[in-house]
Amino acid sequence: MENQSSTNGSRFDPLTAANSQNDAQLNPYFIHHSLGPTAAIVTQPLTGAINYTSWSRAMLMAISGRNKAGFITGKIQKPSDGVLLDAWICNNDILASWILNSVSKEIAASIIYIGSIKEIWDELRQRFKQSNGPSIYQLRKEFVTLRQGNLTIETYYTKLKTIWQNLNEYRFTNDCTCGGLKPFIDHLESEYIMAFLMGLNDSYAAVRAQILLMQPLPSINTVFSLLIQEEQQRSAGILTPPIDPVALNIASSMAISTDRNRKKERPTCSYCGIKGHIADKCYKKHGYPPGYKPRNSNSITTAPDTSKTNNVANTNSAAANRSPDFFSSLNSEQYSQLMTLLNNHLQAATTAPITTATAITHTSGIFALTSHNNQSHDEWIIDSGASRHICHDKSLFKNWSHTNNMFVMLPNGHRISVDLIGDIQINGSLTLKDVLFVSQFAYNLISVSCLLITKNISLDFQSTCCIIQDLSRPMMIGKASCQNGLYVLNKEANTNCIAAGVKINAISVDTWHQRLGHLSPKCLSSLSSTLCLSNHSIHHSSCHVCPLAKQKRLSFHSNNNVASSPFDLVHADIWGPFKIPSYGGYKYFLTLVDDCLRFTWVYMLRQKSDVLHIVPKFFQLIETQFSKVIKSFRSDNAPELKLTEFFAQKGTVHQFSCVEQPQQNSVVERKHQHLLNVARALFFSQEFQSVFGQIAS
Structure with missing residues (x-):
């Protein structure tokens, strides 16, 4: 007796195949001596719906690898009798034992009495594969929220790939050979790559950006290979990963604190014998740097000069004050330069007046102002180098108080005493606090730093002007124009505009x-x-x-065309009911309008059904008085106007407007509005009572 088709679909004789040693492995009934009932063919047992997908995949692979998948899929049916029946029962029991050994005790107790292995397999699939929705949601949540963190690239990729493969088990699969599913597969692949890249740490941002710029995107295996190479190069020290600013700050703070606690030995100079430096960096041997200030003196200030001669002279002058052996270390050239500099400085200090020289030294731009005779000394100059507001005109102070022991230090080393300190109001919105009164100054200075600290304002410096803005309310409180390199405050500037908007008029x-x-x-x-x-x-x-x-509704474009002859088209509509009946008991009226002449007939109605008598009389009136026949009659969908038999007898075409589209019957609708407006005007002007509504309307 021949067996059913094997797993690959070919038909064979099991007994003949079993007799051949070479073909024994191809026989699904063949059982190797190492595969007993107690064998566990998978490592992870089935615990429920959580791991059923992965367990069923692993179990099917293990059984298929032993050429026995036909027993659980139903391809190998149970024989009726003979030798094959015994072999089938033996294989069925062994497969059932393998499944029982691969599930939990609770699940094994519920399937141990099921007869065939196929029924056991179907039972597990029906029981644990019903809750796909929550499983898919959980997997997608893990897939989206997974991040690298402290994991390596390989570990992070392995976790992500495991979740992705579990999701693929729940997706619909179809064996397509036409290529129609390729765009969908490419989309899934790109989603996989994007999730993998977005979950990487920020240290891989540069590599991630380079990969995303590739067109088309490489495969996931290529992306993984690139990142593995990057990680290996960083581990080997070939590449230096970006440093986190927070970590760098902490590391530098720890290094500073460690250096402070560590006692460092100070070197001794072999040239001068002073500790703290070596001979290669000794100032006495190589000369003092420009602007050098001795540690033991606070009153010596060297004037900045770009020339080499002045720098040498200044540094040597400072050194002369702190070392008695200074002159012995000078050569003849340095000594002559020092004497020349001291003579020039002494002559400038004795001949130049303080009023002009001291004011000029506050800012180099003031030199340009002194050459212009039309420049007023009452102007306010915005100075970023001044630490306090300074004014030379006492009459500008709103209030003041006397002060003692307060001086203004100039860049040339001179000090000028301050007599008063007070407040000055520049305009209605700008007031300067704690302004120093220095009568020797020739110009008024506004300190940028003092202005920003004492008031909640901001300064916007541009090439042609400087805008002073109040941050508490977006208003411009001052404007300075650039004149000869200096920003001079304009007192007449309009301060009633929004600050952002010196350009607001445009x-x-x-x-x-x-x-x-x-x-x-x-x-x-x-x-x-x-x-x-x-x-x-x-x-x-x-x-x-x-x-x-x-607008509350879309506009309606009327396509009405005026008829060429009278009574080719007649518009009709009924209006009503009135809230209060007229004196004659009328509650409605019928309006008939000729489309060509716009001549109008109005008939009063007690009931809507009266129109059944009015319309035939109107047709008879037209035929008798005008010898005309009404060709078309247009109205809305009112049932009382559907005189089908009458219109058929007269040969008149009855035209209806669309439902809820009164615009199509606009001629008579507008006539209604006109009639009602005229009636109300007459009614209100004559103060008629409501019982005369028939006349008024």
């Missing part, structure tokens, strides 16, 4: 209208002073978006 009304969400002209007028807009420009601006955005 902004049109339409731009502000759109920025503020299409604000109405009335609201824009209330903001005209703030936005520097004129009311004339506000009321004469037009916006085509506002009518479209604020």
Whole structure:
């Protein structure tokens, strides 16, 4: 008796295959002596729906590798009798034992009495594969939130790949050979790559950016290989990973604290014998650097000079004050340079007046101002080098108080005493606090640092001007123009504008209208002073978006064409009911309008059904008085106007407007509105009572 088809679909004789030693492995009934009932063919047992997908995949691979997948898939059916029946029962029991050994005790107790291995397999699949939704949600959540952290690239990639493979088990698969699924597969691959790259640490940001710029994106294995190489190069010290600023700050702080606690031996100079430096860096041997200040003196200040001669002279002068052996170390050339510098400095100090020289030394730009005779000394100059506000005019002080032992140190080393200190109001919005009164100064100085510290303002320096802005309210409180390299405060500057907007006048009304969400002209007028807009420009601006955005329904384009002859088309409509019936008991009226002449007939109705008598009488009137036949009759879908038999008898075409589209019957609708407006006007002007509504309407 022949067996059913094997796992590969070929038909064979099991007994004949079993007799051949070479073909024994191909026989699904063949059982190796090492594969007993107690063998555990998978490492992870089945515990429930959580790991059923991975367990079933591993179990199917293990059974298929032993050429016995046909027993659980149903390809090898149970024979009816004969030798094959015994072999089938033996294989069925062994496979059942393998599954029982690969599941938990609770699950094994529930399937031990099931007969065939196929029924056991189907039972487990139906039991644990029903909750795919929560499993897919959990896997996708882990896939999206997984980050590298302290893991290596290999460990992080392994975890991500495990989750991805579990997700693939839940996806719909189809054996397609036409290539239609390739775009979908490429999309899944790109999603896989993006998740892998986005989960990397920030130290791999440069490599990640380079990979994302590749077109097309490489495969996931190529990306993994590139990152592994990057990690190995960093481990070997070939590449230096980016340093975290926080970690760098902590490391530097720890290094500083460690260096402070460590006692360092100080070297001794072999030239001068002083500790703290060596002979290669000895100032006495090689000369003092420009601007050098001795540690034991606070009053010596060397004037900055770019020339080499002055630098040498200044440093030697400072050294002469601190060392009695200074002159013995000078050569003849250095000594002559020092004497020349001292003579020039002494002559300049005795001949130059303090009023001009001291003021000029505050800023080099003031030299340019002295050459212009039209420059007023009452101007305020914004100076970034001054540490305090300084004024030379006592009359500008709003309030003041006397002070003692306060001096102003000039860059040339001179000190000038300060007599008063007080407040000065520049304009209505800018007030200077703690201004020093120095009568020897020729100009008034505004200290940038003092202004920023004492007031909540900001300064915007530009090539042509400097804007002083109040940060508490966005207003410009001062403006300085650039004159000959100096920023001179303009007292007449308009301070009633928004600070951002020295350029605000260039902004049109339409731009502000759109920025503020299409604000109405009335609201824009209330903001005209703030936005520097004129009311004339506000009321004469037009916006085509506002009518479209604020209308309650779309506009209807009428396609009505006026008839060429009278009574070719007649429009009809019924209006009512009135809230209060007329004196004659009428609650409705019928309006008939000729499309060509716009001549109108109005008939009063007590009930809507009266139209059944009015319309035939109207047709008879037209035929008798005008010898005309009404060709078309247009109305809405009112049931009382559907005179089908009458219109068929007269040969008149009855035209209906669409449902809820009164615009299509606009001729008579507008006539209704006109009649009602005229009636109300007459009613209100004559003060008729409501019972005469028939006459008024």
